[in-house]
Amino acid sequence: MKNLPLSKVYQLLEPGPVVLLTTARKGRPNVMTMSWHMMMKFEPPLVACIVSGNDYSFAALRATRECVIAIPASRLASKVVKVGNCSGRDTDKFKAFGLTPMPAQDVKAPLIAECFANLECKVTDTRLVNDYNLFILEVTKAWTDPAQKNPRTIHHQGFGKFAVDGKTIALKSKMR
Amino acid sequence: MKNLPLSKVYQLLEPGPVVLLTTARKGRPNVMTMSWHMMMKFEPPLVACIVSGNDYSFAALRATRECVIAIPASRLASKVVKVGNCSGRDTDKFKAFGLTPMPAQDVKAPLIAECFANLECKVTDTRLVNDYNLFILEVTKAWTDPAQKNPRTIHHQGFGKFAVDGKTIALKSKMR
Numbered sequence: 241m242k243n244l245p246l247s248k249v250y251q252l253l254e255p256g257p258v259v260l261l262t263t264a265r266k267g268r269p270n271v272m273t274m275s276w277h278m279m280m281k282f283e284p285p286l287v288a289c290i291v292s293g294n295d296y297s298f299a300a301l302r303a304t305r306e307c308v309i310a311i312p313a314s315r316l317a318s319k320v321v322k323v324g325n326c327s328g329r330d331t332d333k334f335k336a337f338g339l340t341p342m343p344a345q346d347v348k349a350p351l352i353a354e355c356f357a358n359l360e361c362k363v364t365d366t367r368l369v370n371d372y373n374l375f376i377l378e379v380t381k382a383w384t385d386p387a388q389k390n391p392r393t394i395h396h397q398g399f400g401k402f403a404v405d406g407k408t409i410a411l412k413s414k415m416r
Numbered sequence: 417m418k419n420l421p422l423s424k425v426y427q428l429l430e431p432g433p434v435v436l437l438t439t440a441r442k443g444r445p446n447v448m449t450m451s452w453h454m455m456m457k458f459e460p461p462l463v464a465c466i467v468s469g470n471d472y473s474f475a476a477l478r479a480t481r482e483c484v485i486a487i488p489a490s491r492l493a494s495k496v497v498k499v500g501n502c503s504g505r506d507t508d509k510f511k512a513f514g515l516t517p518m519p520a521q522d523v524k525a526p527l528i529a530e531c532f533a534n535l536e537c538k539v540t541d542t543r544l545v546n547d548y549n550l551f552i553l554e555v556t557k558a559w560t561d562p563a564q565k566n567p568r569t570i571h572h573q574g575f576g577k578f579a580v581d582g583k584t585i586a587l588k589s590k591m592r
Contacts, residue, residue: 281548397431406568411577
């Protein structure tokens with residue numbers, strides 16, 4: 241994994257890919273599937289996300305205030321759905337679905353070796369957790385896998401239907 | 417435009433498309449390009465979005481507490497970038513770029529006729545506006561254009577580079 245400048249993190253999340261969110265509590269890592277996230281600030285990168293109170297990850301995220309956002313390319317789509325179809329309450333999802341946890345640097349939550357990007361995050365604002373399950377995260381470290389060139393991400397349209405990135409278009413833009 | 421059940425709104429925004437945000441203030445409509453948004457709740461649909469204090473739309477959104485999220489298909493990409501490259505301060509963007517404002521039902525902000533979906537929204541929570549420019553919107557009415565079948569959306573990767581929806585995959589999922 242290669243270090244990615246934090247100023248480039250938005251380029252990974254702004255397109256709205258399905259991501260995996262890892263946590264670790266009492267030495268036990270877990271992972272969930274997540275689509276409800278958005279960029280909030282370029283640098284330091286702030287990210288908002290919704291983690292439902294029904295998700296087993298909710299308590300770990302709230303207690304440890306740490307997580308990793310791991311971004312899977314389309315070849316991992318079936319694993320991403322399997323991760324979303326069960327709970328860490330009764331399943332070791334890393335083992336069950338052949339995902340490899342790797343130590344992170346700033347947080348105890350693991351990186352996922354198979355993902356093309358991994359973002360280490362700390363919870364920085366919990367004001368809207370009680371009302372909306374909305375967590376605000378600061379990305380403190382970002383990693384990409386140089387071996388995965390031009391990864392295509394997946395975008396959830398509901399009920400397990402995903403759009404995969406197709407062609408890329410480049411237009412003259414002042415937008416960062 | 418055909419009415420879309422509010423329970424299906426997440427299927428439009430969860431994939432993370434670039435959207436247009438319209439506002440209207442003192443009888444003057446405006447439109448901006450936006451990628452920083454996420455679903456927060458299925459029904460009634462709640463959406464979070466970031467509208468920068470530098471954007472001309474910010475003051476209109478804060479004052480009127482109303483907007484429309486209009487979703488463009490890929491054929492509108494060049495207009496979407498042009499909308500993002502200038503300001504409503506000095507440009508009537510609807511006229512400049514050939515976008516057609518249409519009256520909405522619940523809000524004064526206009527729908528955009530060329531977009532395949534339009535979501536009428538009211539601001540319901542401004543607690544995080546001062547700190548992060550984060551608005552929480554409730555979608556009160558949703559419209560789709562039946563003439564635009566299987567629209568492909570665009571996803572911004574930074575500096576005017578967009579991924580267009582490619583193939584669709586369907587996997588057996590318990591995820592809504």
